[in-house]
Amino acid sequence: MNEHIIATQAAMAVFFGTMGAVLGWKGVMLFLLVIVMFLDYISGTLAAKRTGTWSSTVAREGLFHKGGIILVTTCALLADAMFCIAIPVIPIAGGLDNPGLFLPLVLAWYIVTEIGSVLENAVKMGANVPKFFRDAIKHTQTTVDHLGEGNLHGGDSSKDAH
Secondary structure (H helix, E strand, C coil), rough: HHHHHHHHHHHHHHHHHHHHHHHCHHHHHHHHHHHHHHHHHHHHHHHHHHCCCHHHHHHHHHHHHHHHHHHHHHHHHHHHHHHHCCCCCCCCCCCCCCCCCHHHHHHHHHHHHHHHHHHHHHCCCCCCCCCHHHHHHHHHHHHHHHHHHHHHHHHHHHHHCC
16 A cells, blocks of 8 residues: 555656646646645535535536646647747737746636635635635736736736736
């Protein structure tokens, strides 16, 4: 049994080490996303158990939702790779100013969204969540949206994001 645990830990270390080496700080963000997705699923399950509303159908839908997040994140990674290669050669319609920006924005958006969901689940579990923290998460979500829109449309999004 211990050999399986050690092998699993080694495989995870190799995977996340490789992701960190290849993606750098984006790999750290990817790791954060995995953690908050796990926390959201566990906290959602616990909140549903506490309120007596747990359903295997809803739990399955949550897993499908997480699978969708993984697909969108993978598409953002692939789009960044493609744009970083193509923009110097092919003029992109719409004036994408920052190739390589999709993945960090998508990761930030999903991380903040998942944190918001964990906070909602914590409230259902009976925890008090400070208003300033909830407000900061909502503000961050709006800021990430504005940053993405500003970079996609070539505008200075830093003025719009605050």
